[in-house]
Amino acid sequence: MTIRSRSKFLAILLHVLLISLTLNVQSAENAQLENLAHDPQWFKLLHFEKPLVLPGEARSVIHSDDFFLAADGAVNPYSELKALYAEMDTPVTEKDKHVRCRFPARVAFIEKGLKSSSKFDIKNNCPAMYEWTREGAIESISVILATGYLGNPASYYGHTLLKFNEKNKENSSNLLDKTVNYGATSSKGDNPAVYIAKSVLGGYDAGFSNIDFYFHENTYGENENRDLWEYQLNLPPEDLKLVVSHAWEVLSKKYTYYFFRQNCAYRMADILQIIPGLDIVPHFRPYTIPQTIAQKLSDAEFAGQPLLANTIYHPSRQSRFYSKFSQLDASQKTILKRMVLLGVNESDMDFLSLTLESKYKIIDTIIDYYRFSSGDPQSPETKVDPNYYKAIATRYKLPPRKAQETLTPSMSPDKGRPPSWAQIGTISTASNGIASSFRIRPAYYDQLDSDETHVRNAALTMGDTQFSLKNGDLRLHSLDFVRVDSANPGLSGLPSDRNFSWKIRVGAEQGKTGCLNCLIVLGQSDVGMGIQLNKHTFAAAYIGGALQSVHDNQGAAFARVSADVISRFNDELSTKLNVEFRQGIGSISLQKFYRADLRWALTPLLDVRLGYEAMYGSESSQTLQTGLGAYW
Amino acid sequence: MKIINKNVVLVALLSSVFTFASSASAESKASGSGPNPYTDCGVGATLFPDTNWAAISSNVIWDLGTTAITSATTSPNTCNGKNVKTALFIRDSYMQLVEEAAIGQGSHLTAALNLMQCGGAHDNAIQAVRSSMGQVIAQPGYQAKGHMEKSADFYNVINTAVISNCSI
Structure with missing residues (x-):
């Protein structure tokens, strides 16, 4: 072999080795990428989920094309990862458009997996994303829980959102912190019935919005009178950064x-659960209730520390009003009521004779009262009472007072009992003897077991199902598909605080008291007024009616008047008395019902109940129910 | 509806005028006499959106504020992001602001002053707001004004207070 041919051979050999080495490196890199594409965190970043009901492969629940780089990215995580990887180091051609600007959490995931890093200039190339991160000034994340609101079906169970807390600076206020809020986006114009049906069946697009916290504080706390609870999380800096980055990726994307299940609480938790090892959504439930997320946060540990760093209470205007009103003495209440009934008059002799402290108390309570009762001031329908401005004007004439009272609630939602309940017991009737009873209520509370974390004296139940078993014969005894009893406390007794109460129920029950085989389907509603008689007892009277399936000459509809007296003696013992006079439409004679229910909480998770019902009319009968219930 | 129409006409007229006015002339106007973002930047036009019961619910996204900011940031000076953001904040927090000014402190006042980049201690600015708002709110006819006009009044008051009392 000549020298020339030897050199040529070596060159070819070297070339082959280089190609082989390159191929090996590429092959190793591809293997790494493939491994990363099967990492559960990558699936979470792409929001891949398996279908809930029908069999099928996992795919992304986001259906915005711009959430994916690969054509099949929504169904193929490897394909999406390769597409992103291929663009990670391409030159920047337009601000905010580079993949490192659009998908910072995904890029961070890949770089961490490949143990690589980049000196990409986020500040100059991605100004929008840089502003989103508040230039790195976000120091913690909070979960905000807005308590339930019976004025709107979408808010019955409360609402959750994320708040990104900026570092404390001089004169800072958390009102300007960014929030990420999940909700339906296309429900405009639909009435409540259509809204409920479409939201249950997946008829709406949804997504995350980005609004400053003050907007929510105003909407929930001021206009809807809902308390807000802030759960500040204790997260390591790199996990905090990951969540902030990922929230940016999903903003405005369509879900x-x-x-029931994939609602605001679930999707909000989805963003947090991007952190490996964090698990805050209760499993094995077909529904997600915001309160349960708060309970999970409260119990969870992460990175060897309690996940919950701090709980902050943001009382609603109603809570503040009631707190201030309850602190007035009798003479102060008398002056306040006179000012509300006759108009705010700063020249009122009794008012003028008060100490400055008393003047503060009365005027501040009046301001809260009118604001509490005025609704959204931006709504064209809202008429703010002129006395609100008179009270404000009076307040301006008093010296400024810097000290403000703090309101301490008795219980935060995370300390409340679990939302679901099951009961075993008996149904005793004169005609049928004793039958066994099995009852399950997925959610949420009734007038006997609503605690400080629910709407007091109200009921909100869905899917409450009771079966009877007698001589091997299992029958559906009753069903509350949905039942809402709304009762405002009206604690002050002032004109706009006299409580309007209402009830609505769709379900099935026995058409006759004492029967185990007289099931009818019905929808009923009532409106009324209630009053808090004393610290323990609330009473309300109603007028209403129902449409029902006909059974045993019970008629297809009835009208009724009824009254409730609900007493809560302490955390363990509560009772409800009810009387109802029912007139069927048609030939049915007047029926009278008398009911008494008692609940005794053995522990926070166990209760015993007794229920008695007597019916008098063309025929008479009685039922006694007993049961032992457990919350889960 | 009359108020809405009036606002829309006002916005249209003032926007036309504003197009021909230089930024210098805008800044040379007396403090508190405008222009302000409510009339000049379209914030007022978005005040009364076509909402229904569902649109105001907690589970429905509301991004009017963002829309207004985005559309308004194309105009300089009065319609810069800071001013429009402040105007939206005042629009949404007007009642809390008026009450906190009467008390002499509060988180909303602090936030508004931060938005207006009021550096240093806020005490003097708050005192100035309190003093002016006490007079504004006592004026005959104030109660009859619409929410939008009241918000604009507050904007002018706090803007004047910031110019006089803050290091910006």
Whole structure:
């Protein structure tokens, strides 16, 4: 072999080795990428989920094309990862458009997996994303829980959102912190019935919005009178950064809204659960209730520390009003009521004779009263009472007072009992003897077991199902598909605080008291007024009616008047008395019902109940129910 | 509806005028006499959106503020992001602001002053707001004004207070 041919051979050999080495490196890199594409965190970043009901492969629940780089990215995580990887180091051609600007959490995931890093200039190339991160000034994340609101079906169970807390600076206020809020986006114009149906069945698009916290504080706390609870999380800096980055990726992306499971609480938790090892959504439930997320946060540990760093209470205007009103003495209340009934008059002799402290108390309570009762001031329908401005004007004439009272609630939602309940017991009737009873209520509370974390004296139940078993014969005894009893406390007794109460129920029950085989389907509603008689007892009277399936000459509809007296003696013992006079439409004679229910909480998770019902009319009968219930 | 129409006409007229006015002339106007973002930047036009019961619910996204900021940031000076953001904040927090000014402190006042980049201690600015708002709110006819006009009044008051009392 000549020298020339030897050199040529070596060159070829070297070339082959280089190609082989390159191929090996590429092959190793591809293997790494493939491994990363099967990492559960990558699936979470792409929001891949398996279908809930029908069999099928996992795919992304986001259906915005711009959430994916690969054509099949929504169904192929490897394909999406390769597409992103291929663009990670391409030159920047337009600000905010580079993949490192659009998908910072995904890029961070890949770089961490490949143990690589980049000196990409986020500040100059991605100004929008840089502003989103508040230039790195976000120091913690909070979960905000807005308590339940019976004025709107979408808010019955409360609402959750994320708040990104900026570092404390001089004169800072958390009102300007950014929030990420999940909700349906296309429900405009639909009435409540259509809204409920579509939100249950997935008829709405949904997504995350980005609004300053003050907007929510105003909407929930001021206009809807809902307390807000802030759960500040204790997260390591790199995990905090990951969540902030990922929230940016999903902003304005389209999901499908489902009321029961994949709702605001579920999707909000989705963003947090991007952190490996964090698990805050209760499993094995077909629904997600915001309160349960708060309970999980409260119990969870992460990175060897309690996940919950701090709980902050943001009382609603109603809570503040009631707190201030309850602190007035009798003479102060008398002056306040006179000012409300006759108009705010700063020249009122009794008012003038008060100490400055008393003047503060009365005027501040009046301001809260009118604001509490005025609704959204931006709504064209809202008429703010002129006395609100008179009270404000009076307040301006008093010296400024810097000290403000703090309101301490008795219980935060995370300390409340679990939302679901099951009961075993008996149904005793004169005609049928004793039958066994099995009852399950997925959610949420009734007038006997609503605690400080629910709407007091109200009921909100869905899917409450009771079966009877007698001589091997299992029958559906009753069903509350949905039942809402709304009762405002009206604690002050002032004109706009006299409580309007209402009830609505769709379900099935026995058409006759004492029967185990007289099931009818019905929808009923009532309106009324209630009053808090004393610290323990609330009473309300109603007028209403129902449409029902006909059974045993019970008629297809009835009208009724009824009254409730609900007493809560302490955390363990509560009772409800009810009387109802029912007139069927048609030939049915007047029926009278008398009911008494008692609940005794053995522990926070166990209760015993007794229920008695007597019916008098063309025929008479009685039922006694007993049961032992457990919350879960 | 009359108020809405009046606002829309006002916005249209003032926007036309504003197009021909230089930024210098805008800044040379007396403090508190405008222009302000409510009339000049379209914030007022978005005040009364076509909402229904569902649109105001907690589970529905509301991004009017963002829309207004985005559309308004194309105009300089009065319609810069800071001013429009402040105007939206005042629009949404007007009642809390008026009450906190009467008390002499509060988180909303602090936030508004931060938005207006009021550096240093806020005490003097708050005192100035309190003093002016006490007079504004006592004026005959104030109660009859719409929410939008009241918000604009507050904007002018706090803007004047910031110019006089803050290091910006």
